[in-house]
Amino acid sequence: xxxxxxxxxxxxxxxxxxxxxxxxxxxxxxxxxxxxxxxxxxxxxxxxxxxxxxxxxxxxxxxxxxxxxxxxxxxxxxxxxxxxxxxxxxxxxxxxxxxxxxxxxxxxxxxxxxxxxxxxxxxxxxxxxxxxxxxxxxxxxxxxxxxxxxxxxxxxxxxxxxxxxxxxxxxxxxxxxxxxxxxxxxxxxxxxxxxxxxxxxxxxxxxxxxxxxxxxxxxx
Amino acid sequence: xxxxxxxxxxxxxxxxxxxxxxxxxxxxxxxxxxxxxxxxxxxxxxxxxxxxxxxxxxxxxxxxxxxxxxxxxxxxxxxxxxxxxxxxxxxxxxxxxxxxxxxxxxxxxxxxxxxxxxxxxxxxxxxxxxxxxxxxxxxxxxxxxxxxxxxxxxxxxxxxxxxxxxxxxxxxxxxxxxxxxxxxxxxxxxxxxxxxxxxxxxxxxxxxxxxxxxxxxxxxxxxxxxxxxxxxxxxxxxxxxxxxxxxxxxxxxxxxxxxxxxxxxxxxxxxxxxxxxxxxxxxxxxxxxxxxxxxxxxxxxxxxxxxxxxxxxxxxxxxxxxxxxxxxxxxxxxxxxxxxxxxxxxxxxxxxxxxxxxxxxxxxxxxxxxxxxxxxxxxxxxxxxxxxxxxxxxxxxxxxxxxxxxxxxxxxxxxxxxxxxxxxxxxxxxxxxxxxxxxxxxxxxxxxxxxxxxxxxxxxxxxxxxxxxxxxxxxxxxxxxxxxxxxxxxxxxxxxxxxxxxxxxxxxxxxxxxxxxxxxxxxxxxxxxxxxxxxxxxxxxxxxx
Numbered sequence: 001x002x003x004x005x006x007x008x009x010x011x012x013x014x015x016x017x018x019x020x021x022x023x024x025x026x027x028x029x030x031x032x033x034x035x036x037x038x039x040x041x042x043x044x045x046x047x048x049x050x051x052x053x054x055x056x057x058x059x060x061x062x063x064x065x066x067x068x069x070x071x072x073x074x075x076x077x078x079x080x081x082x083x084x085x086x087x088x089x090x091x092x093x094x095x096x097x098x099x100x101x102x103x104x105x106x107x108x109x110x111x112x113x114x115x116x117x118x119x120x121x122x123x124x125x126x127x128x129x130x131x132x133x134x135x136x137x138x139x140x141x142x143x144x145x146x147x148x149x150x151x152x153x154x155x156x157x158x159x160x161x162x163x164x165x166x167x168x169x170x171x172x173x174x175x176x177x178x179x180x181x182x183x184x185x186x187x188x189x190x191x192x193x194x195x196x197x198x199x200x201x202x203x204x205x206x207x208x209x210x211x212x213x214x215x216x217x218x219x220x
Numbered sequence: 221x222x223x224x225x226x227x228x229x230x231x232x233x234x235x236x237x238x239x240x241x242x243x244x245x246x247x248x249x250x251x252x253x254x255x256x257x258x259x260x261x262x263x264x265x266x267x268x269x270x271x272x273x274x275x276x277x278x279x280x281x282x283x284x285x286x287x288x289x290x291x292x293x294x295x296x297x298x299x300x301x302x303x304x305x306x307x308x309x310x311x312x313x314x315x316x317x318x319x320x321x322x323x324x325x326x327x328x329x330x331x332x333x334x335x336x337x338x339x340x341x342x343x344x345x346x347x348x349x350x351x352x353x354x355x356x357x358x359x360x361x362x363x364x365x366x367x368x369x370x371x372x373x374x375x376x377x378x379x380x381x382x383x384x385x386x387x388x389x390x391x392x393x394x395x396x397x398x399x400x401x402x403x404x405x406x407x408x409x410x411x412x413x414x415x416x417x418x419x420x421x422x423x424x425x426x427x428x429x430x431x432x433x434x435x436x437x438x439x440x441x442x443x444x445x446x447x448x449x450x451x452x453x454x455x456x457x458x459x460x461x462x463x464x465x466x467x468x469x470x471x472x473x474x475x476x477x478x479x480x481x482x483x484x485x486x487x488x489x490x491x492x493x494x495x496x497x498x499x500x501x502x503x504x505x506x507x508x509x510x511x512x513x514x515x516x517x518x519x520x521x522x523x524x525x526x527x528x529x530x531x532x533x534x535x536x537x538x539x540x541x542x543x544x545x546x547x548x549x550x551x552x553x554x555x556x557x558x559x560x561x562x563x564x565x566x567x568x569x570x571x572x573x574x575x576x577x578x579x580x581x582x583x584x585x586x587x588x589x590x591x592x593x594x595x596x597x598x599x600x601x602x603x604x605x606x607x608x609x610x611x612x613x614x615x616x617x618x619x620x621x622x623x624x625x626x627x628x629x630x631x632x633x634x635x636x637x638x639x640x641x642x643x644x645x646x647x648x649x650x651x652x653x654x655x656x657x658x659x660x661x662x663x664x665x666x667x668x669x670x671x672x673x674x675x676x677x678x679x680x681x682x683x684x685x686x687x688x689x690x691x692x693x694x695x696x697x698x699x700x701x702x703x704x705x706x707x708x709x710x711x712x713x714x715x716x717x718x719x720x721x722x723x724x725x726x727x728x729x730x731x732x733x734x735x736x737x738x739x740x741x742x743x744x745x746x747x748x749x750x751x752x753x754x755x756x757x758x759x760x761x762x763x764x765x
Contacts, residue, residue, distance in 0.1 A: 096323060097323070098327060119321050119322075121323075122323055122365070123321070126365060136559065136564050137595050137597075137601040138601055139564060139585070140562055140564060140591075141592075141601065141617070141658065142584075142588035142618040143585075143614070144585050146584075161600050161602055164644060165599055168599070172313065172318035173319075175281055176313055176318055177321070178281055179277060179306055179311045180306055180332040180335060180379070181336055183303050183335075184306075184335050184336065184337065185337075187335060188338055188339060188343065189334055190326075190330040190340060192340065
């Protein structure tokens with residue numbers, strides 16, 4: 001298994017490649033490779049669900065481009081957007097947030113920053129559950145918070161309780177962290193992060209492939 | 221000072237936001253390193269505040285004014301940091317959601333050990349040891365937020381236990397747990413105590429705790445008013461401090477038993493009477509008012525979410541003036557059923573009719589006129605600046621504003637002194653009362669309450685009981701969802717016993733509890749009152765001896 005830092009670096013290589021690609025065929029191939037990778041690691045379903053969310057955005061983006069610069073550029077730009085976000089999807093699906101954070105601590109990132117990064121991810125489902133509960137409670141009182149423009153005027157009824165609870169949660173979290181020794185100097189880590197030979201090889205090979213592809217794209 | 225691990229000396233504390241009010245006043249307390257101590261008192265008596273002085277959260281995390289001293293292992297807490305004290309005094313908070321913040325249980329347990337700077341090999345060893353001791357090996361790779369509430373409480377305890385503190389402090393550990401989970405956590409704590417650890421529990425529900433602890437300290441308005449072994453303290457009248465004496469102890473007191481029995485099995489062993497004093501027998505409601513009209517009909521309702529059946533083939537009806545309690549363990553599907561009443565959820569199969577109206581074909585805002593729901597957490601709904609506006613908003617939106625009815629509600633729930641305050645500044649019990657009044661504001665046909673007593677003290681339960689009695693007299697139908705069986709026993713005409721999404725029993729509280737098999741299947745335990753008096757239903761009724 002590769003070190004999280006290696007994976008991050010490889011994703012950045014791939015992103016550079018995508019950004020540098022200006023032709024429809026190349027982009028399609030790059031995206032196709034990502035698709036293949038996602039299928040191989042068995043995350044096809046998750047990817048599809050995520051794509052369904054992203055697709056309208058890419059479409060909108062493409063439409064704007066079409067209108068402003070033309071068809072060809074629009075297709076290329078939308079494809080770029082899809083491939084680029086897919087590259088980072090592949091990265092995040094294979095890397096646990098705390099692994100990324102803690103391995104970055106080893107190369108000088110403050111622990112507090114790494115902690116915020118990984119913990120924020122952990123609380124996304126908690127906050128969305130709270131949002132659901134607020135919606136239910138308000139709708140049960142007859143406040144129409146169904147999706148749609150007409151409910152916009154009632155949005156304080158949704159945002160108010162949600163925000164206040166998010167602050168409360170943050171306060172309680174801070175207290176619990178403090179009570180469990182957060183901020184004591186000389187912290188140790190359960191997992192070790194080492195750049196092994198495989199990592200260096202992957203970093204080197206990736207760089208080589210990136211440069212070759214960039215040169216090839218210039219020619220064809 | 222040698223024998224005590226925690227020592228407070230003339231401790232006084234006032235929170236920064238209310239300087240004139242002392243949350244703690246002149247507290248002198250010694251806690252031995254291997255003592256099992258209960259700190260009890262009504263809501264707002266200062267028990268949580270006191271516990272937060274033991275690990276330095278007060279004065280380091282909370283601003284405010286502290287006088288007197290707190291010593292931990294002979295050293296004053298003022299000169300130490302919270303992080304530093306965490307190695308000696310571990311604290312388990314009430315809200316599991318906030319104190320579990322790692323992606324897996326393993327990382328959760330590792331967190332405190334990592335903070336202490338323990339080498340990696342040892343962290344692994346400690347995790348393995350603690351997890352084995354508590355028997356939760358299979359949790360390690362799981363995400364803490366996906367565990368059940370009882371399991372989360374266990375993980376919180378293990379995460380603290382792994383750092384090997386001398387004393388573990390728990391803030392209302394049983395507030396959201398059902399009987400089975402309370403039993404699991406109690407067993408875990410007893411085992412930890414056997415290993416020469418000190419345990420301090422903050423609780424106001426005594427029946428669940430007095431049997432485990434060696435000493436209890438009672439607080440009222442920041443003062444220590446009770447201090448001694450449970451069998452001594454429970455000889456006194458503690459209702460004056462809004463604390464509930466376990467029924468077995470009350471009976472033992474009346475029978476003048478030499479040793480006060482703290483639970484039902486002990487009482488039955490010490491005094492194997494056929495019948496116990498009748499004046500302590502709770503008054504149960506007479507059977508359902510028959511003949512009154514149906515307002516809710518639920519027919520063969522099933523509900524599926526992501527291909528998992530959460531409710532299966534549920535049928536029942538509710539009549540005018542009836543109080544129906546849906547009882548069941550954590551995760552039985554009670555709240556899911558509740559959300560079907562006003563169309564927040566729609567059945568996958570079957571039909572629900574409220575006042576003859578099919579909920580599948582009605583809007584939530586229409587059904588809200590007929591069904592007033594107060595969910596467990598009132599914070600989910602407060603957004604107005606004053607209590608008065610908060611109560612009125614529902615009635616206004618629904619176009620059913622009736623000033624005199626609202627005044628009546630304010631009177632009924634005792635909210636007059638609070639009307640101009642912000643709902644967010646209220647205590648937990650006051651917030652609940654506001655939410656209940658809000659749910660009734662549009663004069664719904666059905667009042668539905670979701671776990672109304674969770675985490676609430678005796679005084680709140682008493683007040684709510686009186687309000688419900690008043691509402692019953694007015695013919696209000698009430699739909700109660702709860703795992704608090706002793707409350708449901710006294711307040712409901714009829715119980716629906718829910719287990720894994722199915723109704724497995726339907727009848728009066730004592731009829732339901734009389735079937736030991738279904739109770740076990742539902743992961744519930746009969747109430748003390750039923751265990752002591754329930755048998756008489758079928759046998760002869762004998763006089764007080």
